[in-house]
Amino acid sequence: xKMSSTDSKKQANLSRxxxxxxxxxxxxxxxxxxxxxxxxxxxxxxxxxxxxIQLAARKVAEENQRLRELLGKVGVSEAGIREYxxxxxxxxxxxxxxxxxxxxxxxxxxxxxxxxxxTGANTSQVRVTLGCAPGRxxxxxxxxxxxxxxxxxxxxxx
Numbered sequence: 001x002k003m004s005s006t007d008s009k010k011q012a013n014l015s016r017x018x019x020x021x022x023x024x025x026x027x028x029x030x031x032x033x034x035x036x037x038x039x040x041x042x043x044x045x046x047x048x049x050x051x052x053i054q055l056a057a058r059k060v061a062e063e064n065q066r067l068r069e070l071l072g073k074v075g076v077s078e079a080g081i082r083e084y085x086x087x088x089x090x091x092x093x094x095x096x097x098x099x100x101x102x103x104x105x106x107x108x109x110x111x112x113x114x115x116x117x118x119t120g121a122n123t124s125q126v127r128v129t130l131g132c133a134p135g136r137x138x139x140x141x142x143x144x145x146x147x148x149x150x151x152x153x154x155x156x157x158x
Contacts, residue, residue: 074124084131108132111140119152126152 112126129148
């Protein structure tokens with residue numbers, strides 16, 4: 001049986017449609033595969049970032065523990081550390097000179113020495129109570145000095 005030209009056109013058209021469908025399915029499958037690969041890659045990066053964050057947190061916790069031990073060796077109690085840490089950062093008593101426009105600043109080391117003489121407390125403990133960092137000489141206002149003396153006199157009389 002001989003095909004007519006319309007039948008052969010239909011056959012060619014159907015063949016072209018099947019080929020296009022097959023190519024479309026292959027492209028879609030490849031696209032989905034690439035998306036799945038990208039998802040796996042992003043998940044791996046997320047896991048890696050989580051591990052890095054956990055490692056950093058562990059390192060910070062260990063460092064904090066060592067710093068607490070060091071503070072304990074210089075006479076700062078755990079309660080003193082907690083009290084200091086509960087203060088908002090903006091209210092810690094030790095400030096740089098440029099932040100104190102109203103009051104006459106007092107050098108931290110000099111204030112710590114005087115408070116130590118008055119209260120009998122360790123100078124390092126006094127500096128910590130004032131909020132001064134070791135090795136830095138910042139300025140402390142009168143109110144902070146008075147509060148520190150009161151606090152340390154209260155803790156030494158107990």
